[in-house]
Amino acid sequence: MPARVSEALVLRTYPLKEADLVVSFLTRDQGKLRGVAKRARRPKSPFGAGLERLSYVRMSYFQRETRELVNLDSCELIRSQFDLVSDYRSGVALDYFAEVSEQMLPAAEANEKFFRLLLAVLDYLRPGGDAESAGRAWCAATYFSLWALRLSGWLPELHVCLGCGAVLDDPESLERAYFSRGRAGLVCGHCRRLPGVGSNWELGVESRTIAAEMLRQPVAQFSQNRWTSTTAADLRRFLVQQIESHAERRLVTAPLLEESVAAP
Numbered sequence: 183m184p185a186r187v188s189e190a191l192v193l194r195t196y197p198l199k200e201a202d203l204v205v206s207f208l209t210r211d212q213g214k215l216r217g218v219a220k221r222a223r224r225p226k227s228p229f230g231a232g233l234e235r236l237s238y239v240r241m242s243y244f245q246r247e248t249r250e251l252v253n254l255d256s257c258e259l260i261r262s263q264f265d266l267v268s269d270y271r272s273g274v275a276l277d278y279f280a281e282v283s284e285q286m287l288p289a290a291e292a293n294e295k296f297f298r299l300l301l302a303v304l305d306y307l308r309p310g311g312d313a314e315s316a317g318r319a320w321c322a323a324t325y326f327s328l329w330a331l332r333l334s335g336w337l338p339e340l341h342v343c344l345g346c347g348a349v350l351d352d353p354e355s356l357e358r359a360y361f362s363r364g365r366a367g368l369v370c371g372h373c374r375r376l377p378g379v380g381s382n383w384e385l386g387v388e389s390r391t392i393a394a395e396m397l398r399q400p401v402a403q404f405s406q407n408r409w410t411s412t413t414a415a416d417l418r419r420f421l422v423q424q425i426e427s428h429a430e431r432r433l434v435t436a437p438l439l440e441e442s443v444a445a446p
């Protein structure tokens with residue numbers, strides 16, 4: 183049984199038997215794995231607080247070719263997200279990151295860029311001042327959704343109408359753009375009116391500009407002050423719908439993220 187040590191982010195745990203946990207975790211070098219952590223729910227377990235959601239750890243485990251589940255041996259905490267959970271919106275954003283990663287990533291397929299994306303948005307959420315805490319969560323969730331789709335190969339074309347092929351963001355003649363659930367892309371104002379197309383939501387010009395910027399720049403470059411609950415809300419809706427159609431299920435955490443707009 184070869185022993186491995188991988189940097190990892192814990193995505194989710196499920197209780198197993200009396201004292202054990204099944205842990206889904208994303209490693210930097212081996213992709214998403216699932217393993218059994220024996221006695222993890224007992225006091226003085228070798229896992230300590232390392233199995234909290236999105237804990238950044240060095241995980242020691244044994245992998246057997248014939249088994250889907252690895253055996254977790256222990257973990258060493260590199261960084262807990264405990265300081266983020268005290269902020270309600272950041273806590274909801276963590277739930278959202280973990281759920282999307284769990285749903286989108288295939289098992290045992292290395293995706294180091296996705297791993298680094300998670301580290302970057304977690305860093306971005308860290309407080310710089312209370313006033314911008316809401317802005318941070320919105321910006322991080324939007325950035326993460328966009329790049330999670332791109333790094334999974336599921337980000338649709340954002341510049342061209344799916345119906346007629348018209349360029350939507352030609353600066354000489356900017357077209358309005360619409361989306362609907364289950365359609366992988368955008369349609370122009372003309373195609374939207376064709377029978378059977380019926381696109382329900384508009385993706386505004388400001389949000390399309392933000393999406394283009396996000397695809398060019400690291401998240402740390404985005405000013406948090408600029409973000410309110412309504413900034414790019416249409417873009418988040420579009421991205422969540424795209425994620426949901428590929429995951430073939432609704433995300434539990436997506437409505438919580440939008441509802442936290444109203445939270446004090």
Ligand SMILES: [Zn+2]
Pocket residue numbers: 343344345346347348369370371372373374
């Ligand atoms: Zn069109």
